[in-house]
Amino acid sequence: SQKIEQNSEALNIQEGKTATLTCNYTNYSPAYLQWYRQDPGRGPVFLLLIRENEKEKRKERLKVTFDTTLKQSLFHITASQPADSATYLCALGYSSASKIIFGSGTRLSIRP
Amino acid sequence: EAQVTQNPRYLITVTGKKLTVTCSQNMNHEYMSWYRQDPGLGLRQIYYSMNVEVTDKGDVPEGYKVSRKEKRNFPLILESPSPNQTSLYFCASSLSGFGRTNEKLFFGSGTQLSVL
Numbered sequence: 512s513q514k515i516e517q518n519s520e521a522l523n524i525q526e527g528k529t530a531t532l533t534c535n536y537t538n539y540s541p542a543y544l545q546w547y548r549q550d551p552g553r554g555p556v557f558l559l560l561i562r563e564n565e566k567e568k569r570k571e572r573l574k575v576t577f578d579t580t581l582k583q584s585l586f587h588i589t590a591s592q593p594a595d596s597a598t599y600l601c602a603l604g605y606s607s608a609s610k611i612i613f614g615s616g617t618r619l620s621i622r623p
Numbered sequence: 624e625a626q627v628t629q630n631p632r633y634l635i636t637v638t639g640k641k642l643t644v645t646c647s648q649n650m651n652h653e654y655m656s657w658y659r660q661d662p663g664l665g666l667r668q669i670y671y672s673m674n675v676e677v678t679d680k681g682d683v684p685e686g687y688k689v690s691r692k693e694k695r696n697f698p699l700i701l702e703s704p705s706p707n708q709t710s711l712y713f714c715a716s717s718l719s720g721f722g723r724t725n726e727k728l729f730f731g732s733g734t735q736l737s738v739l
Contacts, residue, residue: 545727554713554730615665
């Protein structure tokens with residue numbers, strides 16, 4: 512079965528630096544990959560989607576890359592702020608399936 | 624405001640006492656789904672629905688039931704809750720099912736369930 516690995520340990524970053532989160536998967540490459548943000552006690556909120564034929568996607572301070580050879584997606588937050596502190600989930604989508612599969616998430620803390 | 628509404632937010636119950644968690648969306652979405660979230664295990668899908676009267680099992684359906692009589696509502700039913708169903712539950716919806724389009728999910732605020 513498909514396995515998704517995200518940094519299991521929390522990531523602590525100094526404010527202003529770039530935070531980079533990793534999402535690795537095994538087996539089949541997804542048709543697309545999504546990133547969500549989740550704050551404590553709240554539901555995940557969609558951030559970005561990148562398709563298998565796209566190498567990179569940007570939205571304001573966010574950048575996502577997708578490397579199907581390495582079976583990896585990287586999620587970058589530039590000029591990080593304490594308000595960016597949250598758990599970030601990656602999710603894989605397949606054209607043949609009626610669902611997306613979530614990773615367990617990486618907790619990011621930005622210290623002032 | 625476009626949203627997915629779950630109720631209740633917190634629920635403490637005892638083993639075997641039937642309960643229902645409600646979910647409603649006001650975006651006319653076809654697809655709805657239930658997830659449970661446990662530490663270290665991520666979000667796991669319980670059941671999903673592609674449209675009215677169309678439901679199917681997700682990865683962890685045992686001990687749960689759902690129904691989709693109306694497009695906006697997708698209640699989750701635990702007929703005889705057990706302590707291993709203690710978890711954080713999320714309802715989610717999207718415009719249409721995955722596969723045909725790259726749809727994003729809209730999540731509710733969650734229901735923290737404790738079964739004693």
